[in-house]
Amino acid sequence: MNKIFTYSVAALVVAGFTIAVLFFTGLIPGSRGTSQGSGIIAGAPQIGGAFELVDNKGNTVTDKTFHGKMSLIFFGYTFCPDVCPTEMQTFAQVVEALGDDAEQVTPIFITVDPSRDTVEVVDEFVQSFHPAIVGLTGSEAQVEAVKKMYRAYSQKQEDGDPEYYLVDHTSFTYLMGPDGQLSTVFRYGTTPEEITKHIKEQL
Secondary structure, three states: OOHHHHHHHHHHHHHHHHHHHHHHHOOOOOOOOOEOOOOEEOOOOOOOOOOEEEEOOOOEEEHHHHOOOEEEEEEEOOOOOOHHHHHHHHHHHHHHHHHHHHHHEEEEEEEOOOOOOOHHHHHHHHHOOOOOOEEEEOOHHHHHHHHHHOOOOEEEOOOOOOOOOOEEEOOOEEEEOOOOOEEEEEOOOOOHHHHHHHHHHHO
């Protein structure tokens, strides 16, 4: 079994496991919840809150740094073989599709693997997709705190390569309003067109 196939299978398992975890923790509504479009989740509980991290330029930022604009937030890691690069490409396409409205939206990548994802590594990663994407990292404690705020899940695979290990993680994208309150949660695989359409409806 080659490495690419192994990573692909792992990614599918992670996505399924993440959905199951978030279903039972209340992030995804059950049969009585409502959904808007194929990739949008409604009826989610309180998501977000105060945090302090470091951006991909080495600046200390807080949740308030991003108030005043809408934010697209995704939790992942730079060594991710497929899910994270796919979502960052989606972010880049959304920014381009928004045109002038992109000035009102901040796309944010928050690492769940701070031990490897230093400021420099995160900067190289996000800049490879679009200069508008902000990458955030921090100490283990800071990352754990923001994960709790967003009910994000991640778990290092201990049985993998000690240097090139995989990390199971949440695959949702959170759309936060200018006031820092949750607007929408997008499932992994939601198209750039659908995300763009929803953002423009909220602006």
